[in-house]
Amino acid sequence: MTEVLIYLPLGVVAGILAGLFGIGGGIIFVPVLLLGFEFIGMHGEVMAHLAIGTSLACVVFTGLSSTIAHHRKGAVMWPWVIKMGPFLILGGVIGGWTADQLPGQILIVMLGTFLLIMSFQLFIKNQVHSEGGVIRMPSIPVFGFAGTFTGWISSMMGIAGGALTVPFMTSHGAPVRYAIGTASAFGIPTAFAGAISFIIAGLDHPERPDWAFGYVYLPAFLGIIATSTLSARLGARFAHSLDQKLLQRLFACFLAILSIRLIWNSVA
Numbered sequence: 428m429t430e431v432l433i434y435l436p437l438g439v440v441a442g443i444l445a446g447l448f449g450i451g452g453g454i455i456f457v458p459v460l461l462l463g464f465e466f467i468g469m470h471g472e473v474m475a476h477l478a479i480g481t482s483l484a485c486v487v488f489t490g491l492s493s494t495i496a497h498h499r500k501g502a503v504m505w506p507w508v509i510k511m512g513p514f515l516i517l518g519g520v521i522g523g524w525t526a527d528q529l530p531g532q533i534l535i536v537m538l539g540t541f542l543l544i545m546s547f548q549l550f551i552k553n554q555v556h557s558e559g560g561v562i563r564m565p566s567i568p569v570f571g572f573a574g575t576f577t578g579w580i581s582s583m584m585g586i587a588g589g590a591l592t593v594p595f596m597t598s599h600g601a602p603v604r605y606a607i608g609t610a611s612a613f614g615i616p617t618a619f620a621g622a623i624s625f626i627i628a629g630l631d632h633p634e635r636p637d638w639a640f641g642y643v644y645l646p647a648f649l650g651i652i653a654t655s656t657l658s659a660r661l662g663a664r665f666a667h668s669l670d671q672k673l674l675q676r677l678f679a680c681f682l683a684i685l686s687i688r689l690i691w692n693s694v695a
Contacts, residue, residue, distance in 0.1 A: 433463060434650025441651065442489055442658030444681070447666050447674075453586030453618070454542060454682065456482035458689050460647055461535070470634045473642070475531025477635075479585030480625030480642030485651045486587045486618035490611050492656040496663030497608030504601065504609045510567065511574040515588070515613060516620040518578020523624020526583040532693055538584040539689030545590040546682035562600040577613070582621030587614025590682060603674055607666055 441455045460478035469477070497503050526534060565573070573595055581588035589610040596606035626641030638645045666674065 430467065430646040431650040431653075434647045435654050437463075438485075438651040438654035439658045441485075442492070442655030443662035443665070447662035447677075453482045453486045453581070453584075453614075454590065454685055456485055456651065457538065457585045458685055458692075460644075461692075463647065464644070469636055472531065473629070473632055473634045473636075475534050476526065476625065476629060476632075476642045477639060477644050479526060479534065479583075480622060480629060481644045481647050481651075482585035483582065483618045483622040483625060484643045484648050485655065486585075486614055487622060488652045489655045489659045490587055490614035490618060492659040493611040493663050494608070494615065496660040497611055497666075500604075500608065500663070502605050502608030503612050504562070504596075504605055505612070506564070507570075507596070507609055508612045511570045511613060512616045514571050514574025515578040515581075515617040518575040518580075519582040519617045519620025520578075520624050521575070522579040522582025522584075523621045523628060525579065526625070527628035529583075534583070535689055535693045538586075539686045539693065541580065541584065542590060542682045542686035543690070545594070546679045546686060548594060550676060550679035550683075562605075565599055578617045578620065581614075581617045582624065585621075587611070588617050589614065593678070604666060607674075608663075611663075 437456070437459050441459075444455055457478050460481055461474060464474045464478060494503060529537075573592075577588045577591045577595075580591065587610070589607070592610045592613045593603070593606045596609060597603060601609070622643065626643055629635055629639070629642030632642075635641075636644070
């Protein structure tokens with residue numbers, strides 16, 4: 428359990444990014460966890476699944492901390508969370524089951540490709556809306572499709588879903604700051620459902636290492652949440668002091684860098 432110390436700095440960085448971009452930390456947890464697991468010599472067959480499952484478990488706590496900070500700024504659209512939450516849970520359960528059926532390397536390539544596409548979309552499209560814009564509430568069928576799809580993809584990839592939900596909300600007139608704050612809240616039910624699915628799926632895997640609870644590796648989980656829940660609030664404060672257009676561009680660049688690294692490490 429001394430490995431917990433290795434993951435403390437990761438929690439600080441991921442927490443700040445979670446609050447800043449509304450991502451729940453997942454898109455940085457997964458690639459760094461993969462590097463950490465490789466460093467300690469973990470079995471390759473379960474490495475990707477453990478990274479994703481552990482990431483989802485961490486996202487529940489970083490997302491909660493980030494949501495509280497954004498809520499205090501009045502930047503969480505709770506009616507959206509209430510209507511979309513059940514569909515995110517459904518998608519999270521389906522995503523966890525889907526990931527358990529796929530080889531780890533395929534999961535990593537899928538994650539990298541998806542994030543790269545989303546980064547281009549965010550960088551090119553003019554999705555920034557003024558604070559005085561009209562926010563158009565989607566219908567229940569739209570919430571149903573978007574929530575289930577987001578939960579499925581996010582759970583399968585170990586992320587909170589901000590890469591999907593932020594563009595979804597800004598396309599309906601939500602200002603970026605509100606979209607990021609609400610994305611933090613969206614990530615909680617998504618990650619919780621996905622983490623439970625990964626725990627159940629990994630309980631009987633023969634290559635599961637010591638200190639693993641299903642596909643959640645406890646030393647990494649404890650080390651990350653020890654620091655990320657506090658640093659996420661700091662990131663949320665930064666989000667409310669930056670220019671909206673700059674915030675969107677930074678988010679896009681961040682996604683592109685991590686996605687390219689994921690793909691390169693998987694195919695090289």
